[in-house]
Amino acid sequence: MHNDCIFAIQLYFMQPVTGFSKLSKSQKIDWLVTNHLNDNATARETLTQYWNEDQKLQDLHDGFSENTVTNYYFPFGLAPNFKIDGQLVTIPMAIEESSVVAAASKAAKFWMDRGGFKTVIKGTKKVGQVHLMYHGLSSEMDAFYAFAKAELLQSLEQINASMKKRGGGIVSLDLIDKTKNLKGYYQLHATFETKDAMGANFINTTLEQLATTFRLKASQFDGFSSDVPEVIMSILSNYVPECVVNVSVSCKIDEIGTINGVTGKEFARKFVQAVDIATVEPYRAVTHNKGIMNGIDAVVIATGNDFRAVEAGVHAYAARDGQYRSLTKARVENDTFIFEADFPLALGTVGGLTSLHPLSKLALQILENPSAEHLMKVTAVAGLAQNFAALHSLVTTGIQAGHMKMHLVNMLEQIGATDVEKDLLRKEYADKTPSFSALRESLLVLRS
Structure with missing residues (x-):
């Protein structure tokens, strides 16, 4: 029997x-x-070669993490020459996609002599919620909240103490009636x-204490005509519309110059239409x-922050x-x-990871150990720069020419070119857009 068939049968009968x-x-x-890998020795070698000595x-x-078998590496690169609020900044970026760091660097260079990037923090509040269900009268929930609010907040004093010393802590607590959206649904909405902490553990610990106190006070309140309210869950939100940074660039039209044969006025017109x-x-x-x-993700990952949370919120x-x-x-x-x-x-x-991962700590050192607000600014700049670079290409030469040239390195690796062949093919395609089929054909010509 063919080995692939044997392997398929083994997988089918494999036990948990x-x-x-x-x-x-x-x-x-x-x-x-x-x-799972049919005793593939190469697979074992691949996994173990990424172990750290x-x-x-x-x-x-x-x-x-858990059940780890090896490390998964991302390239860690630098995008220099960003002028942010008058200061030069080198931005560390961890990303596997070609052309991203190059595009960011290109945008930094473009805006260097045109005033640079300007940023403003518009807010830094974060949100957490205790989700509740109660099927009695909403007036009863209002009366209960008036009865319990002081002790709900008082129960947080110990948890809140160290954060308050740093100028943070819980800012507000409100009972929100959401019964029009979902029958019986209320929430304790906290900001x-x-x-300088992302604050997930602090927020979740605070919310769970609120839930505990809520249950206690609900059991002591005699104003409920129905069963006492039920706590469904307590969790922070990754939606942060009050934790926002504004980033901008601007210059006079005549300062744009001619870009790939397109006048500054025409470039600006098409750019605005592309955003519209x-x-x-x-x-x-x-x-x-x-x-x-x-x-944004490249900076978030490099600095040890949670890019999934950022993605969801954005x-x-x-x-x-x-x-x-x-x-x-x-x-x-x-x-x-x-x-x-x-x-x-x-x-x-x-x-979190910002204090544990050696490269995350190094990334923050590259940024001169920023506050959370300054890191927000730098990260926002990287996002705007990336978008500017993409639209810069889209409304002039198109996205593929530059992207495929940057992708050439990966393509040469995949077709199995030697170092000497790579050098020759890079020269051949210096003024051409590469494709796998064209590269393979050129490689065959070289080898013949």
Whole structure:
């Protein structure tokens, strides 16, 4: 019987594994290779070659997640020459997609002599909620909240103490009636300032204490005509419309110059129209905003922050009026080209991975150990720069010419070119847009 058939039969009859988390890393790999990879020796070698030789560092990485078998590397790059609020900044970026760092660097260079990037923090509040169900009268819930609010807040004093010393803590607490959206649904809606911490653990701990006190006070309140309210769950929100940074660039039209044969006036006109299209057309807006997130995510990952939380919050913000739209805005006003955006960014520079991962700590050192607010500004700049670079190409030469040239390195690797062949093919395609078929044909010509 063919080996592939045997392997398929083995997979079909494979039994669930028990005690997997208790196996050593080597034992986990043995199980993986035997049960899923048909005893592929190359697979075992691939997994183990990414282990760190420094065992202490490897143990640190293994502690970040569960059931780890190896490390998964991202390139860690630098985008220099960003002029942000008058200061030069080098931005660390961790991303696997080619052309992103190059595009950001190109945008930085373009705006260097045109005033640079300007930023303003518009707010830093974050949100958490205790979700409740009660099917009695809403007036009874209002009466209960008036009865319990003081003790709800008082029960947070110990949890809140250290955060208050840093100028943060719980800012507000409100009972919200959501019964028009869902029968019986209420929430305790809390806002927080967490200073330089992202604050997820602090917020969730605070919310769970609120839930505990809520249950206690509800059991003592005799004004409910129905069963006492039920706490469904307590959790922070990654939607942060009050934790926002504005970032902008602007210059006179005649300062734009000629770009790839396009006059500054024509460039600005088409650029504004491209942003307007992404504002009204969701299909375009998604790709438009994905490009923004290429820049934002790369900084978020490099600094050890949670890019999934940031992504979720940003995309929710893009749809805050009921339709998904462009995050950026562009206009021409008094012969001045203006390009800007508001980005909701809940970031931290202390605690979590930012304090544990050696490269995250180094990334923050590159940024001169910023506050959370300054990191918000830098991250927002990376997002706006990425969008500017993408639109710069789209309204002039098109996106593929530059992108495919940057992708050439990966393509040459995939077709198996040697170092000498790579050099020759790079020269051959210096003025041409590469494709896999064309590269393979050129490689065959070289080898013949």
